[in-house]
């Protein structure tokens with residue numbers, strides 16, 4: 001059965017029962033808008049879109065994969081403010097020839113990520129489109145704490161990261177090679193790259209680390225969606241500082257990706273420092289703070305002189321990067 005065989009109401013009747021209601025939801029799907037409790041008196045709101053052939057390919061990703069990815073990339077932005085996610089709304093634009101099962105799978109993917117967190121999928125919109133487009137807006141609760149902004153990093157703070165680095169980019173390169181008919185070679189001996197492909201298809205984010213960082217007094221935070229160097233640069237510029245990353249801190253990540261990099265002829269450093277879509281959290285903490293165990297220290301905040309790059313690795317401009325940009329420009 002294809003989407004074009006159904007009315008919007010019939011498609012919604014298949015989707016809505018799959019969606020979690022969430023613990024803060026006062027009114028879920030079915031009316032002109034949803035109602036969600038915001039006990040703090042404020043709420044966090046953010047949106048991120050996924051576009052077919054830009055963020056995923058239908059030949060590679062199931063509906064469930066895309067639903068999980070759409071939820072995670074938005075929940076990571078909520079966590080990056082130090083907040084706990086409460087609800088999502090999901091706009092879905094799809095071609096009429098798309099299988100209904102793909103759309104139901106997408107709802108199940110959203111539910112698989114949101115349900116266990118008590119996050120409601122409380123509404124959305126449907127449209128036809130030549131490509132699949134999934135646009136999510138997520139809301140979150142600061143629980144009475146100040147938000148953790150990008151602009152708060154101060155000279156002398158430590159730089160820390162929670163989550164994985166480079167694994168999604170490695171998985172994408174492996175899927176890409178398989179799709180191009182690439183054959184096994186050096187680096188493939190006795191190793192399965194399955195975990196890396198899953199990291200690309202179904203990224204996860206250390207969401208509880210966001211509020212943990214906020215409680216520990218993080219001075220700045222953002223989620224790493226476009227690559228560590230590019231996102232670190234955003235924090236550095238917003239804060240008027242330089243982030244100096246320590247290469248030693250990434251040795252284990254690079255070693256873990258070495259076989260996959262050999263297999264596809266890539267540089268594992270480019271994946272770790274420049275790959276995006278791992279959705280880890282990059283945060284800074286004052287020198288006296290106790291960095292939560294979910295984070296590892298990867299560098300230090302330094303002053304930025306006029307000619308300094310925003311981000312350095314062992315005090316010099318990095319040789320790889322600069323990370324993802326939809327319009328391909330280079331950062332300042």
Ligand SMILES: Nc1ncnc2c1ncn2[C@@H]1O[C@H](COP(=O)(O)OP(=O)(O)OP(=O)(O)O)[C@@H](O)[C@H]1O
Nearest residue numbers: 046047048049073074077080222223224225226276
């Ligand atoms: N079309 C837009 N209109 C208004 N504000 C926007 C628009 N696009 C982005 N922004 C704002 O610009 C800022 C940077 O957006 P960006 O998408 O880079 O952040 P992000 O969502 O954290 O990153 P990513 O999209 O890589 O996950 C955010 O505050 C975002 O809300």
Ligand SMILES: Cc1ncc(C[n+]2csc(CCOP(=O)(O)O)c2C)c(N)n1
Nearest residue numbers: 048053054055056057225226276277324
């Ligand atoms: C088929 C396919 N080709 C390339 C990529 C890589 N990619 C796309 S968007 C992005 C950065 C985050 O984007 P945004 O800022 O929009 O969240 C990255 C690393 C992919 N995921 N799928």
Ligand SMILES: [Mg+2]
Nearest residue numbers: 047048049077
């Ligand atoms: Mg965004």
Ligand SMILES: [Mg+2]
Nearest residue numbers: 048073077225
């Ligand atoms: Mg984002």
Ligand SMILES: [Mg+2]
Nearest residue numbers: 077222223225
């Ligand atoms: Mg972000």
